[in-house]
Amino acid sequence: MAFAICSPMGKGAFFTEAKESSRIKSAIVEQYFWAWTRVMRSQPKLAYIDLFAGRGVYDDGTKSTPLLVLEHAIADPNLNERLVTLFNDSDPGNADALRKSINALPRINRLKYKPRVENDKVDDTIVSLFKNITLAPTFAFIDPWGYKGLTLELIRSFLKDWGCDCVFFFNYNRINMGLDNESVEDHIDELFGESRAKRLRKTLRGLSPVEREAGIVEALMDALRDVGAEFVLPFCFLDENGTRTSHHLIFVTKHKLGYRIMKEIMAKHSSEKFQGVASFKYCPASSLHPMLFELNRPLDELEQLLVAEFSGQRLTVQEIYDQHNVGRAYTMKNYKSVLLNMERKGRIKADPPFTERRAGTFGDSVEVRFPSSKGTKRG
Numbered sequence: 001m002a003f004a005i006c007s008p009m010g011k012g013a014f015f016t017e018a019k020e021s022s023r024i025k026s027a028i029v030e031q032y033f034w035a036w037t038r039v040m041r042s043q044p045k046l047a048y049i050d051l052f053a054g055r056g057v058y059d060d061g062t063k064s065t066p067l068l069v070l071e072h073a074i075a076d077p078n079l080n081e082r083l084v085t086l087f088n089d090s091d092p093g094n095a096d097a098l099r100k101s102i103n104a105l106p107r108i109n110r111l112k113y114k115p116r117v118e119n120d121k122v123d124d125t126i127v128s129l130f131k132n133i134t135l136a137p138t139f140a141f142i143d144p145w146g147y148k149g150l151t152l153e154l155i156r157s158f159l160k161d162w163g164c165d166c167v168f169f170f171n172y173n174r175i176n177m178g179l180d181n182e183s184v185e186d187h188i189d190e191l192f193g194e195s196r197a198k199r200l201r202k203t204l205r206g207l208s209p210v211e212r213e214a215g216i217v218e219a220l221m222d223a224l225r226d227v228g229a230e231f232v233l234p235f236c237f238l239d240e241n242g243t244r245t246s247h248h249l250i251f252v253t254k255h256k257l258g259y260r261i262m263k264e265i266m267a268k269h270s271s272e273k274f275q276g277v278a279s280f281k282y283c284p285a286s287s288l289h290p291m292l293f294e295l296n297r298p299l300d301e302l303e304q305l306l307v308a309e310f311s312g313q314r315l316t317v318q319e320i321y322d323q324h325n326v327g328r329a330y331t332m333k334n335y336k337s338v339l340l341n342m343e344r345k346g347r348i349k350a351d352p353p354f355t356e357r358r359a360g361t362f363g364d365s366v367e368v369r370f371p372s373s374k375g376t377k378r379g
């Protein structure tokens, strides 16, 4: 009986076959890396650091994040001379396999700085190493199995320098369980901060699963702000049934441009959109929930929010976006689509007006005048 010897997907099986959620995780990281290197094109040196890098290739032949990033760097003459890469994995077999896959990449010698693959356990020693150097602009990826090795201090050590952004895997399932497990208290404390973790354990008592998740993610956001993350963007992965959160990919940056770029990328990878507004979730079973499409009307809500927020004001589209989007799911495209609709209905005035713009467009510098709430016509 074949199923009798099958174990659920665990660490051992991770590299057997790339799950769709792993592909999406890699695609988000690789696409942000690409966009980030373009923003940073005038910098003489850039770094990509992946401390939990894995084997590089799944047994089914799917290339994973380290190889996708390196292939991109090899193909871009602008990066060949400037990109320094550091990979690490505590498992000697994984580090070895990664070294071999990297060496086998076509034209790998184009890279001036040979990719380094280390075989260390990420712990306090590694953190103090990064804490005590000034990093070149760096994009760091932290992708552990659970909470071990993922600490606030590690994230702080990457965020502290100019031009550095970080994305990490937050294993909600395991961390949620770990919060009630005294034997892993130290690890959880290192992730939330000791006093915040203590408060969190108390406030979570008796909460429903949904409230519990909201409380945990909120505490994490709070902790990240303490270590210099001015902008935080979580992307949620649901379990196979599409009913519970499995994990999050969390992006942290000090810059609003990084936030805007990652938002567009995560929106594109969301498995559901309501009126064109992304869910910032990957749900393997999203087709099981068609009703949500009927009930959720976030663009209608955005129109009401803008009217309430900017009544009587005159601002450019860029100003509206900058002042309003952080912490909300809306992308620039969503703002423009709502503004176009409002202009059509006469709920706002634009300068230049649509008659003087290319059809269907709303440039970043177009000025918008919101009537004061008393004079607003209902559309």
Ligand SMILES: C[S@@+](CC[C@H](N)C(=O)[O-])C[C@H]1O[C@@H](n2cnc3c(N)ncnc32)[C@H](O)[C@@H]1O
Binding pocket: 026, 051, 052, 053, 054, 055, 056, 064, 065, 066, 088, 089, 090, 091, 094, 120, 121, 122, 123, 143, 144, 145, 148, 149
């Ligand atoms: C989720 S996998 C990484 C997958 C990889 N990012 C990818 O895209 O293919 C986690 C990796 O972290 C490694 N690891 C676990 N604990 C570690 C630690 N404390 N320090 C460094 N690596 C560790 C494991 O050997 C494993 O390969």
